Amino acid sequence: MGVFSKTCEYALRAVFFIAQRTANGGRVGIKDIAGGIGSPEHFLAKILQDLSKRGIVQSVKGPNGGFYFDKKSLERPLADVVEAVDGSSIFTGCGLGLEECSAANPCPIHDEFMELRNQLQRMLKSITIGQFNEELNLGIKFLKR
Amino acid sequence: MGVFSKTCEYALRAVFFIAQRTANGGRVGIKDIAGGIGSPEHFLAKILQDLSKRGIVQSVKGPNGGFYFDKKSLERPLADVVEAVDGSSIFTGCGLGLEECSAANPCPIHDEFMELRNQLQRMLKSITIGQFNEELNLGIKFLKR
DNA sequence: ACAATAAAAGACAAAAAACTCTTTTATTAT
């Protein structure tokens, strides 16, 4: 098990892929995206449908249609994608799975975990969807394998 | 989804519980443990059987039997429990789920994630199973709810 | 208007994780 669900991993990879491919206009189809990140096509389609409904990614149907990001969306932090897919519990939940874990009622590792989660949150809030377009173009960063 | 699997969360809570209850000798039965941490009894039994086979927790059958920790085991780091249950991929895996993510072939968030994982590992290696016995006794830290 | 295209939606199927119940085995006390 990773930090994120598989669904969320696909979502993040897809989001980076779409950003890179549509930074200069145009759209990418689901087949290209799925191929480009190595994910099951129809499964990814569901994920992107959901992100589209939530307004995180843009899409149009029909010929020359596909997914893309507008300027504003490219500035969105990764945290928004993660929260949309996996929920916010990843930033707040207890490390030992306790429902009512809090500073007043802490599990043994409450403090240490809080720090970790805060670091994750800081990181995901500081990274934007469009941030790696160039490095992906240059082949310095990868989304497959 | 948490950082750990549900199975692992139960394991960690159980381990803390057993440590506290057997710090001064004796054993705890599975019913007490499951009740004490709020987990399904038979499911937890499986988990502890596995930890027992791996030598992380000690157990004896029969009357006055149950689970316990010997002195040495109390000094074990939490990382050992986590690795036994969830595997080591939690310390090494790619944040975006890529198989071949590495410094030479990095995903976009490779560096940031590595730091996070290292912090998790440091934390889990520095905390021991028996470390919270006193605070649990005093009712300062909790394993339920 | 019509055909082609591509996302959206719906209904499943497979696999994995989480959970339950029953039987067996080992240990202890009498």
Add this chain to the structure above:
DNA sequence: ATAATAAAAGAGTTTTTTGTCTTTTATTGT
């Protein structure tokens, strides 16, 4: 030796996650 106890083991079921296939709807170019 025997009965009681408690973990170990086995054989399931349920739920969640992941993945597939088909049909529908919206858009575009001719």
